[in-house]
Amino acid sequence: METVDREARQEAFEREALVHLDELLGLALRLTGGDEARSEDLVQTTCLRAWERWGQYQAGTNCRAWLMTILRHAFINEYHSRRRAPTAVDYDDVGERSVFEELGPEDPESRFFEHLVDDRITAAIDALPEEFRVAVVLSDLQGLSYPEVAEALDVPVGTVKSRLHRARRRLQSELYDYARETGIVS
Amino acid sequence: MIAPGNHDDDRSSRPGGGEISCREALDRVYEYLDGELGPEWTERVDRHIEVCRRCWPRFDLERRFIRHIRERGFVPARSRRLEQRIRTLLWNDTGESAP
Numbered sequence: 001m002e003t004v005d006r007e008a009r010q011e012a013f014e015r016e017a018l019v020h021l022d023e024l025l026g027l028a029l030r031l032t033g034g035d036e037a038r039s040e041d042l043v044q045t046t047c048l049r050a051w052e053r054w055g056q057y058q059a060g061t062n063c064r065a066w067l068m069t070i071l072r073h074a075f076i077n078e079y080h081s082r083r084r085a086p087t088a089v090d091y092d093d094v095g096e097r098s099v100f101e102e103l104g105p106e107d108p109e110s111r112f113f114e115h116l117v118d119d120r121i122t123a124a125i126d127a128l129p130e131e132f133r134v135a136v137v138l139s140d141l142q143g144l145s146y147p148e149v150a151e152a153l154d155v156p157v158g159t160v161k162s163r164l165h166r167a168r169r170r171l172q173s174e175l176y177d178y179a180r181e182t183g184i185v186s
Numbered sequence: 187m188i189a190p191g192n193h194d195d196d197r198s199s200r201p202g203g204g205e206i207s208c209r210e211a212l213d214r215v216y217e218y219l220d221g222e223l224g225p226e227w228t229e230r231v232d233r234h235i236e237v238c239r240r241c242w243p244r245f246d247l248e249r250r251f252i253r254h255i256r257e258r259g260f261v262p263a264r265s266r267r268l269e270q271r272i273r274t275l276l277w278n279d280t281g282e283s284a285p
Contacts (some may be wrong), residue, residue: 009276021269024260029263040268047272098244100251105243113254121258139220141250141260146222165216170252 007052013091017050024071025062030137031075034126046071046183060137072142076152079134099172110184113172124174132167139164206230215248236253 005155028039049070052055057066103110113121125133138144138152139160145162150157179185211234217223218231235242 013276018269018272019243021272022264025265025268026260026262030259036265039263040265040271044272044275048275051276100244100247105240105247111250113251116258117260118258121255122261125255125259136189136255140256144276146217146220161217161222165257168216168248168252168255171255173203175255 012059013051013054016057016059017047017054017067020067021047025069025108027068027071027137028075030122030125030141031134032066033128033133034123037181038078042071042074045074049074055158064139068142072138079130080154097173098169099176103176105170106115112185113175115184116175116179120175124171124178127174128167128170132163132170135163136167136171194254206234207240208238210232211238212244213237215245219245219249219252 021043024043025039028042029036032038032042046067050067057063071088100110127134128136134153135149138149139146144152146160149160153160176185211218211231214223214227214231218228223231229273
């Protein structure tokens with residue numbers, strides 16, 4: 001009987017949880033800036049932890065969101081333990097002026113980003129300094145509020161605002177440079 | 187270079203009865219778009235961009251840009267090696283430790 005029960009639970013886990021592996025890996029890659037080995041470890045940790053807690057999961061609720069939360073927590077734990085001291089992020093304003101300000105919003109080229117392929121966007125996110133990248137991923141890709149990001153990263157809300165602001169400016173600037181280099185805009 | 191679309195604190199561009207400058211609005215663009223600004227400032231920015239012909243397009247572009255990042259930045263990734271590894275760990279080795 002026990003074997004049958006275990007098989008049924010395994011099947012449910014496969015059906016409800018493991019179908020999200022690709023999305024979990026996608027999230028892990030953005031959080032780690034494209035580090036495949038770390039991302040795979042994070043997904044593995046997430047799945048093992050989810051299976052350990054499978055008894056607490058209520059069937060039919062949002063399994064994807066539950067798994068994403070486990071992965072975020074695993075990443076954030078690792079992020080805090082790995083950081084001995086704050087990284088020296090370049091906080092000056094060079095290159096963080098809005099591209100849209102320079103272009104002029106009526107310029108047709110100001111919508112350059114709509115012509116970029118997805119892998120340019122993910123590469124630009126990956127290339128951000130870690131503090132900025134994590135803020136963007138948690139806020140824009142995971143939909144966390146400023147206070148939630150602040151709590152996760154153990155920083156004041158003002159720091160989250162500042163990191164997001166700078167991160168988005170850098171993304172704009174990086175993507176605009178790419179669009180110019182490749183002739184997407186002149 | 188200061189492009190024609192630059193938004194400095196140009197109070198002459200402020201609408202009659204408006205309370206904030208272009209710069210004050212633009213400094214809060216992301217908080218506004220993220221819904222994190224709080225009701226009082228949200229209303230001020232609302233009132234400003236409704237009538238400021240220079241700020242509205244800027245806000246619109248920033249909004250489109252963020253939406254684009256949100257939609258395109260998250261890309262699922264497949265690794266068969268990882269799938270294999272996880273299934274092996276879950277079902278072959280530690281079945282007894284399952285809840």
